[in-house]
Amino acid sequence: MIGKLSVWQATTQRYSRLLPARIALVLVLLVMLVFISLSAVSTGAVSIQRDVVFKVSVDAIAENLHLDYDSGLDYSARCLPGQPCIQRDAALIREIRWPRVIMAGLVGACLAIAGTALQGALRNPLADPSLIGASSGAAVGAVTAILLGVNIGDLLNSDAPALARLTQSLFAFGAALITTFGVFRLARWQGRTDSTTLLLIGLAINTMASAYIGLATFISDIREVNDIVFWTLGSFAEIFWRDVYVVLPFAVLSVVILPFLARQLNLMTLGEAEAQHLGVNAERLRIICVGLAAMTVGVSVAFAGIIGFVGLAVPHLIRFFTGPDHRIVLPASVLTGGILMIAADLWARTVAVPTEVPVGIVTALFGGPVFLVLIILSRRGRG
């Protein structure tokens, strides 16, 4: 009863044999990512022809790269009410939908890779960005900013809504880092960190955070409740390019650094002592992984709110298909996280037009059952 995929697991040392399969999987996922992105950009309350989407996108890229290319779309055509309008559709595609879809992809990738790194480094399949306090810490930061009414705009004499949201994002990011550091520091004893203690402390911190958010919801007025719902259930409805530019470097940093640690993470699966004997500095590995996870999750939550389940479920989903080799699980998680988040956001903004469902509800709604099925199937598989 050994399937092809399980053979991968058995032959982890033979890297060369794995390479074609890895490249193939990554390519397939890349194609799916491009496909779902284009579909997401073409779909919404405003219906836009797919060829228009494609031409506008190509024109935008050409314009930014100063290429001499023209798709032949007439952007100067006058817009009349009730008629398709290239000018407005182009703005919608370039300024609303692309940043939103890219942000969803980035956040999905961030959460998934953070989850994978944490589960590997802590040697615990339950590890999840929200369990080490990063998500709830970020939400606490944002909610505090809302309750205190702090706004950078006040210092700059401006009441632009963007500045209020930026203030909340900064609070969220800062609080995510502080909370994760606190959890990690509390779990550290005599120079080493015990994963179970870390997760238990994270759980305790989470309970306190949700109590605080509950309290905040209770004492705030209607308008603030709306803001708090955004932070606790997540949404990509208010994303602009400027937000994408902030998240991008953090996502790239994780995606570039973590695959270099894949081999060490693989050795960690043998057991911490065994990994130490094979030359892995387990403590340093944990610090790097937790630090990167806190950073990526913090910045994700800061702009999109808490979106549950992706960080926990995506690594499990990937391992179900590929086995536990981090050299494949890490890149596949990045792409799958992005694909699933873009799909979830697409559903969230189109299912209840003219209103939107918080994307965190969608990920839990669909992620929960899929996760259950995975757990049951993989237990049966193990016999």
Place this chain on the structure above:
Amino acid sequence: MTRRLNVRHWLLLVMALSLLALTNIPHHSNAQDGGTTFPITITDATGNEVTIESIDAIASGSGDVTEIIAALGFEDNLVGIDISSTYPEDLLDRIPEIGFARRLSVEPIAAVNPSVFFCTETCSPASVFDQLRTLNIPVVIIPDDSTSGIELPLKKIIMVAAALGAPEQGEALRVKVAREIEWAKTAVANIQEEPTILFLYVRGRTLQLVSGTNTPAYDLINTVGGIDVGAAAGVVGYMALSAEVMLNAYPEYIVMFQGSVDSAGGLDKVKELPGVGDTPAAQNDQILVFDDQFILGMSTRTGLAALALADQVHPSMTWELNVTYPYAYTDATGTEISVESPASVYATDETLLATVQELGFHARVFENHAEVSLIVATQSSDWASLREAGYAVVVVSDDADITEIAAALGVPGRGEALIARKAAN
């Protein structure tokens, strides 16, 4: 081949199919044509300079604004309205819905292809406005602050009218609404008692709030001479309902939205909310239920809403909410007249007109008008020929006082209230 492998292939297939299915969600857009030429530039409530090229296709994100747009005669230009736009009643059946004022998103608004978008300062999230601006859709934000008091509807009307390039219609509507608000103030002028009133907002089991200062409810309750016991209990804005808060407030009247009562599951369920059942309001069946947008929309019907509330909380109010028609009146010429329900009321001169208007009639000065139903004339006017021409005419003496004019109009109680109001001023 093993069974496990098949399950995996199958799972992959399902996932791929569901991704495909997601991409084929249907959508539609709707708008209408027009051809007015503008551009108008105004400064809106947030201080932004907005240039409006055309008002052929108006989207409104808030019910109060929709009401004003319709009242100004631009109902047919509306191409999208939010779900709180419940007045005029049939709008939501005819015009595409673009979301809810407090939970807007950009795409449904863009989908109706508006040439201008209206919303208020309390619409959220505010980032939607930025998104609409990037789509070159001008956004006009109408004031909705908590400091304007009962005058707030007037500020809204002026700004909407300016943005629509219709300042004259705006001024006419402002005068009408301001006059109705004055009626409400007059109606409670001769009343000593100050009923204790609390506004309770309910959305199902999760959200139950009482209101205090800095809310439209506070302004309305003050206008009708009541005591807002939420504010008296120290509530600023809104506060979660608890038995303690409710019993601390201990209101004689509770004001609620029809939507709130429905979401609670009826008045009986409202009385089961913490503390509510123990208040005089619940025990004396004095929970007053009004249409959401009518009572606190702070729009074109605010004066009438205040009058309706005043009528409910002041059993001794003399101001007749509705005139009983037909009524008989023996006028200054000794003629007994039976006055039928007048579609419109006219007066023969400005002084007389002012009093008629203060007594709760949107009257005008008489100029040979075809559809006159009632003319109030002074003795020195040419009332005889008017009566000969077939008009219904009541004649009052040249130096008629408020009591006489009120009696001539069939509203003696309103007269009493107006006299008290003038004496107080």
